Amino acid sequence: MKTKKKILFLALPALVTLLTVFIIPMIYTFIEGIATDKLDFYIKFCTDPFYLSILGNTAILSVKTTVLCLILGYPTAYFLARTQSKIKSALLIATIFPFLISAVVRAYGWMVLLGSNGLVNHFLMAVGLVDEPVKIMYTEKAVMIGLTQLLLPYMILSIMSVIQSIDSNLEDAASSLGANPLTTFLKVIFPLSAPGVVSGCTLVFTLSMTSYVTPRLLGGAQYLTVSTFIYSQVKTAFNMPFANAISYVLVFAILLFQVFSNSANHYVSKKVGGV
Amino acid sequence: MGYLTIDSLTKKYGDLTAVKSINLKIKQGEMVALLGGSGCGKTTILRMIAGFIEPNAGTVSINGKVMNNIPAYKRNVGIFFQNYALFPHMTVIENVEFSLKLKKMKKAEIKEKVEYILGLVKLEGKGDSYPRQLSGGQQQRVALARALVMEPDVLLLDEPLSNLDSKLRQEMQVEIKRIQKKLKLTTIIVTHDQEEAVSLANRVVIMNEGEIEQIGEPGEVFNHPAHPFVAEFMGFSNFMEGKIVRKEGKEIQIEVAEGKVMNQSYDRADELAVGDAVVLTIRPEAVLISKTEEDGYAQGKIVNMTYKGHNTMVDILSSFNEKVQAINVDMVLPKEGESIYFAFPSDKVIIYKK
Ligand SMILES: Nc1ncnc2c1ncn2[C@@H]1O[C@H](COP(=O)(O)OP(=O)(O)O)[C@@H](O)[C@H]1O
Ligand SMILES: [Mg+2]
Numbered sequence: 001m002k003t004k005k006k007i008l009f010l011a012l013p014a015l016v017t018l019l020t021v022f023i024i025p026m027i028y029t030f031i032e033g034i035a036t037d038k039l040d041f042y043i044k045f046c047t048d049p050f051y052l053s054i055l056g057n058t059a060i061l062s063v064k065t066t067v068l069c070l071i072l073g074y075p076t077a078y079f080l081a082r083t084q085s086k087i088k089s090a091l092l093i094a095t096i097f098p099f100l101i102s103a104v105v106r107a108y109g110w111m112v113l114l115g116s117n118g119l120v121n122h123f124l125m126a127v128g129l130v131d132e133p134v135k136i137m138y139t140e141k142a143v144m145i146g147l148t149q150l151l152l153p154y155m156i157l158s159i160m161s162v163i164q165s166i167d168s169n170l171e172d173a174a175s176s177l178g179a180n181p182l183t184t185f186l187k188v189i190f191p192l193s194a195p196g197v198v199s200g201c202t203l204v205f206t207l208s209m210t211s212y213v214t215p216r217l218l219g220g221a222q223y224l225t226v227s228t229f230i231y232s233q234v235k236t237a238f239n240m241p242f243a244n245a246i247s248y249v250l251v252f253a254i255l256l257f258q259v260f261s262n263s264a265n266h267y268v269s270k271k272v273g274g275v
Numbered sequence: 276m277g278y279l280t281i282d283s284l285t286k287k288y289g290d291l292t293a294v295k296s297i298n299l300k301i302k303q304g305e306m307v308a309l310l311g312g313s314g315c316g317k318t319t320i321l322r323m324i325a326g327f328i329e330p331n332a333g334t335v336s337i338n339g340k341v342m343n344n345i346p347a348y349k350r351n352v353g354i355f356f357q358n359y360a361l362f363p364h365m366t367v368i369e370n371v372e373f374s375l376k377l378k379k380m381k382k383a384e385i386k387e388k389v390e391y392i393l394g395l396v397k398l399e400g401k402g403d404s405y406p407r408q409l410s411g412g413q414q415q416r417v418a419l420a421r422a423l424v425m426e427p428d429v430l431l432l433d434e435p436l437s438n439l440d441s442k443l444r445q446e447m448q449v450e451i452k453r454i455q456k457k458l459k460l461t462t463i464i465v466t467h468d469q470e471e472a473v474s475l476a477n478r479v480v481i482m483n484e485g486e487i488e489q490i491g492e493p494g495e496v497f498n499h500p501a502h503p504f505v506a507e508f509m510g511f512s513n514f515m516e517g518k519i520v521r522k523e524g525k526e527i528q529i530e531v532a533e534g535k536v537m538n539q540s541y542d543r544a545d546e547l548a549v550g551d552a553v554v555l556t557i558r559p560e561a562v563l564i565s566k567t568e569e570d571g572y573a574q575g576k577i578v579n580m581t582y583k584g585h586n587t588m589v590d591i592l593s594s595f596n597e598k599v600q601a602i603n604v605d606m607v608l609p610k611e612g613e614s615i616y617f618a619f620p621s622d623k624v625i626i627y628k629k
Binding site for chain 2: 169172175176177178180181184185187188192234271272
């Protein structure tokens with residue numbers, strides 16, 4: 001008990017900073033908004049199908065991004081966790097390398113690739129798959145591609161660290177007991193890596209729900225997400241109170257998701273023995 | 276023809292040759308103990324038999340069938356892992372029935388087999404516990420049950436008893452032997468405990484640095500170790516180097532130090548010749564000690580005594596400055612620093628040519 005208190009001290013500087021520059025101002029703007037406009041702007045958001053569809057689309061985009069990251073990230077994570085390769089550390093650095101490049105730069109990179117005059121369309125037309133350029137830019141696809149590239153390392157690292165902690169003898173044990181590689185994966189590796197999957201999905205989903213730069217540059221004004229819509233309310237519609245209310249809708253949506261993911265996390269950790 | 280045949284099996288890790296061209300034939304239902312120090316390649320051999328790693332050279336065959344290209348999950352080789360490798364997200368029952376479920380056995384049959392095997396390893400009532408809720412010894416028995424329940428063609432046990440307290444260990448030794456005989460399991464048991472090896476196995480294989488030093492029946496390796504290395508493993512101590520200076524029939528004289536000679540009568544003296552450099556050894560429990568001077572006894576001084584409960588380990592410094600270790604069971608001993616007389620009975624001494 002006593003050491004727990006002492007350890008809490010170490011978190012104090014961060015706690016104080018967060019409290020003064022983040023949490024108190026947030027609570028203040030929330031209360032201020034309610035005090036001046038009651039729930040008017042919340043009601044406005046929640047009763048208009050257009051606004052709701054933006055929230056819905058953002059959630060769908062985030063789910064798709066999360067699933068894509070999981071599908072692409074899991075095999076990579078497994079490989080990185082188990083490889084005996086001499087270039088393992090180089091591969092690890094390659095995984096984290098995108099972190100070193102700003103999201104803005106990367107979004108511009110995607111614009112070059114995905115535009116109607118971009119490399120992807122040139123290629124598709126050259127091999128005769130399509131006759132005229134496909135519209136990728138300023139659609140959900142472009143944003144999803146951009147976000148997946150941006151967030152994939154989070155998924156890989158979350159899952160990799162958990163797989164690394166799984167005793168590789170367990171895989172051998174399963175195979176000696178007659179389980180083929182697929183069964184071994186489904187019955188042993190995947191269940192035991194579930195905590196990493198849950199935390200990776202939580203990270204990727206939350207980050208794509210709230211991301212701004214990527215949807216802004218790749219989705220533009222034609223494909224709106226909650227964050228780019230908030231920005232347009234501030235910068236183009238000059239409707240600050242509405243922007244404020246939508247921000248809190250997003251905050252509560254994510255809090256709700258966190259509650260869900262926490263219980264999922266709790267459930268799987270209990271199942272696999274708190275690894 | 277052996278049931279399990281290992282032929283010129285070799286495994287290299289980079290520059291290190293962990294297993295060097297091992298040959299071994301094991302009959303059906305036979306239990307062989309692999310004995311050797313840590314890092315001598317025991318686990319590596321088991322992993323090659325189970326099919327987890329591929330040998331660089333050589334073959335493993337079971338019942339006349341070469342296994343090299345058959346994946347582990349088709350070999351029906353049961354293995355007990357040194358660290359148990361129990362599935363942490365499964366209960367004891369789920370762990371044990373894992374192999375049976377994969378064989379698509381009927382539920383009632385699975386239940387019956389699992390109950391039977393859990394009874395054998397004395398884990399009734401623990402079926403619904405998770406491995407983390409069990410003690411080390413209990414986990415070890417779950418791992419054993421999991422390997423046994425699949426009725427493997429070959430059973431591999433990697434130090435299965437190392438974490439048990441001595442009472443449970445003895446019980447489990449008896450159990451393993453009983454189950455192994457009953458199910459007629461062709462078994463390799465890895466251990467670093469010589470007593471365990473000789474009491475459990477039909478044959479004992481002593482390994483050193485990836486090579487086999489000696490294969491033999493327990494009594495043979497225990498009483499006639501082929502090399503000083505094996506002797507040390509089998510509990511011999513009191514290694515003394517020397518040179519044979521005189522030999523008459525069975526009576527030989529060994530110079531163990533400048534001007535210090537030992538007289539020894541040796542049954543297999545004809546294998547030795549004057550001038551041979553030799554190593555002499557005897558078990559500490561075979562050394563005779565006496566408080567008074569007796570015929571054929573040498574004089575020494577007690578430098579240390581370690582009380583071990585049922586016996587006392589006595590460290591003696593002989594008058595020619597050799598350290599001698601003896602185990603004393605019931606004699607009332609002089610004090611440390613006092614003089615003592617000791618002798619090496621000729622039928623207990625082994626002399627190796629260097
Ligand atoms: N995967 C591996 N990579 C490199 N060296 C290994 C590997 N596995 C085992 N070794 C080495 O091979 C030797 C034999 O190991 P092992 O068979 O585990 O010994 P034992 O079970 O007899 O203690 C050791 O020197 C060990 O360091
Ligand atoms: Mg080992």
